[in-house]
Amino acid sequence: MNATETNTNEGVVVIQDLTKSFDTTEVLKGITLSLKKGENLVVLGKSGTGKSVLIKCIVRLLKSDSGSIKVLGNEVTELNNTDMNEVRRKIGFLFQGGALYDSMTVRENLEFPLKRMYKNLTKAEVDAKVKEALENVGLPDSIDKMPSELSGGMKKRISLARTIIVDPEIMLYDEPTTGLDPVSSHEISLLINEVQQKYKTSSIIITHDIECAKTVANRIIMLQEGKVYKEGVLSDFENTDDELVNSYFKSQNITNTKTI
Amino acid sequence: MKKTIPIPENEMEPMQKMRPKEISVKKKNKLEVFLADVGNATGFVLKVFKNIFGKDFEFNQFLKQCFAIGNQSLGLISVTGIIIGLVLTIQSRPVLVNFGAVSMLPGMVAISIIREMGPVITALICAGKIGSSMGAEIGSMRVTEQIDAMEVSSTNPIKFLIVPRVLAATFMLPLLTLYADALGILGSWIGANIKGDVSFVLFISQAFSGVEFSDLFPAVVKTFFFGAVIGFVGCYKGFNAGRGTESVGIAANSAVVMASLLVIIVDLIAVQITDLL
Ligand SMILES: Nc1ncnc2c1ncn2[C@@H]1O[C@H](COP(=O)(O)OP(=O)(O)OP(=O)(O)O)[C@@H](O)[C@H]1O
Numbered sequence: 100m101n102a103t104e105t106n107t108n109e110g111v112v113v114i115q116d117l118t119k120s121f122d123t124t125e126v127l128k129g130i131t132l133s134l135k136k137g138e139n140l141v142v143l144g145k146s147g148t149g150k151s152v153l154i155k156c157i158v159r160l161l162k163s164d165s166g167s168i169k170v171l172g173n174e175v176t177e178l179n180n181t182d183m184n185e186v187r188r189k190i191g192f193l194f195q196g197g198a199l200y201d202s203m204t205v206r207e208n209l210e211f212p213l214k215r216m217y218k219n220l221t222k223a224e225v226d227a228k229v230k231e232a233l234e235n236v237g238l239p240d241s242i243d244k245m246p247s248e249l250s251g252g253m254k255k256r257i258s259l260a261r262t263i264i265v266d267p268e269i270m271l272y273d274e275p276t277t278g279l280d281p282v283s284s285h286e287i288s289l290l291i292n293e294v295q296q297k298y299k300t301s302s303i304i305i306t307h308d309i310e311c312a313k314t315v316a317n318r319i320i321m322l323q324e325g326k327v328y329k330e331g332v333l334s335d336f337e338n339t340d341d342e343l344v345n346s347y348f349k350s351q352n353i354t355n356t357k358t359i
Numbered sequence: 360m361k362k363t364i365p366i367p368e369n370e371m372e373p374m375q376k377m378r379p380k381e382i383s384v385k386k387k388n389k390l391e392v393f394l395a396d397v398g399n400a401t402g403f404v405l406k407v408f409k410n411i412f413g414k415d416f417e418f419n420q421f422l423k424q425c426f427a428i429g430n431q432s433l434g435l436i437s438v439t440g441i442i443i444g445l446v447l448t449i450q451s452r453p454v455l456v457n458f459g460a461v462s463m464l465p466g467m468v469a470i471s472i473i474r475e476m477g478p479v480i481t482a483l484i485c486a487g488k489i490g491s492s493m494g495a496e497i498g499s500m501r502v503t504e505q506i507d508a509m510e511v512s513s514t515n516p517i518k519f520l521i522v523p524r525v526l527a528a529t530f531m532l533p534l535l536t537l538y539a540d541a542l543g544i545l546g547s548w549i550g551a552n553i554k555g556d557v558s559f560v561l562f563i564s565q566a567f568s569g570v571e572f573s574d575l576f577p578a579v580v581k582t583f584f585f586g587a588v589i590g591f592v593g594c595y596k597g598f599n600a601g602r603g604t605e606s607v608g609i610a611a612n613s614a615v616v617m618a619s620l621l622v623i624i625v626d627l628i629a630v631q632i633t634d635l636l
């Protein structure tokens with residue numbers, strides 16, 4: 100299809116001067132960033148700086164006010180709905196709250212995007228995919244459970260499984276490790292790396308979890324008050340005098356010393 | 360968290376001052392809010408209609424919703440239907456006895472059940488039961504981003520969630536009404552037997568001798584509209600639920616209120632139209 104033709108020399112997601120307001124609150128005030136092919140881009144920022152709004156604009160769950168968003172060469176602000184759906188097929192979106200369909204079992208949850216995006220899969224293919232995705236997140240036994248029977252961490256993993264099941268080219272993770280214990284968070288971080296290597300995905304990972312950022316990041320962008328505050332690789336963020344940056348990267352150590 | 364503290368004019372950045380949106384934002388009065396809501400609702404209805412026709416009808420979802428609607432309301436409607444028939448009979452009897460017209464009792468009760476009581480009572484019960492459950496279910500899907508998740512899975516939530524519910528309500532309401540009518544007449548027979556002795560067959564033949572097609576037809580037609588109204592309102596309120604869990608309760612509650620009110624208004628209109636014919 101013409102609309103989704105890939106043109107990725109400049110990046111798989113390229114955002115320029117993106118703005119977005121709700122009523123009187125200006126949330127994004129001109130964001131410019133690009134996600135390169137195959138990279139893990141971590142987005143850091145305080146609660147309420149508009150990180151979730153940013154990635155929702157990428158899949159057009161929210162309409163941006165101005166600026167340009169190019170996904171795989173397509174200007175999503177101008178696509179019609181059919182072409183937008185074509186683009187969405189290539190994007191995996193992990194919602195901050197999981198967003199599991201609570202009237203469906205885990206199996207049905209995983210089958211949902213699969214059957215909707217690939218209409219001509221056989222039952223055996225679907226079953227194999229579901230099984231593989233659940234094994235990837237380490238929860239093969241929960242296949243017939245309802246979401247209400249799962250713990251918070253298990254829900255996170257199942258929704259991750261539901262997102263990666265369609266082999267997206269681009270992954271958008273909204274706080275994949277928030278609310279998990281350190282061991283599970285680390286496992287999820289490793290899983291994000293595994294997805295990157297196994298499926299050659301390019302990912303934007305929103306997180307507050309510095310350990311996760313350290314594990315997965317190829318590059319980091321920090322948002323502050325609706326703008327890009329700092330951009331660079333991990334070492335740029337670790338070795339700096341900037342107080343705001345340090346408050347993220349050094350706070351881990353501070354809490355450690357306090358608890359001793 | 361939303362900032363609620365207004366920024367004084369002189370502290371605004373010049374860029375901000377120039378933005379037309381900011382300037383036009385003032386406290387909206389009730390009429391404006393109401394008109395905006397009517398506009399949104401109309402847009403919603405049009406969108407649903409656009410998605411009813413066209414390919415990929417979610418037939419399984421439709422059947423599931425029909426079953427859910429029947430399952431949720433059958434018990435309540437049974438009890439209410441019988442009691443309404445019973446009460447109508449017990450209350451009309453003394454009056455008819457005074458006029459020496461007890462033989463007209465079955466026909467009279469049957470007409471009032473079929474024309475008015477059956478449809479309206481069923482619709483009001485469904486507005487409470489189905490309207491609220493649609494509002495709550497769709498509302499919680501909105502709040503927990505399940506509707507967004509559908510959308511990014513290339514699934515049109517209007518087509519998948521809303522159309523089947525609206526159609527199911529539209530088709531189930533007439534069926535439930537006929538069922539309520541039947542139980543109402545049964546209740547009426549029970550009522551007639553408290554102070555008299557009428558055989559069921561005689562009672563039924565007396566009841567239907569007075570009922571004409573022109574009683575039944577408009578009554579059935581209006582129940583389709585009742586069903587559509589309940590489905591649309593329940594789904595609209597849920598689909599447009601705000602953010603945060605409290606919105607789910609608000610959606611369910613306002614769905615019931617709005618649906619009940621609209622059922623009564625549609626009934627009034629239907630009666631006027633039937634009267635003209
Ligand atoms: N649909 C919406 N309608 C109105 N306001 C919204 C909407 N979505 C987000 N906002 C507002 O936009 C701002 C940014 O929200 P967002 O969810 O993007 O924050 P965030 O950076 O993801 O924070 P967190 O780390 O807590 O998830 C908040 O002030 C929020 O109230």
Ligand SMILES: [Mg+2]
Pocket residue numbers: 150151152195273
């Ligand atoms: Mg967020």
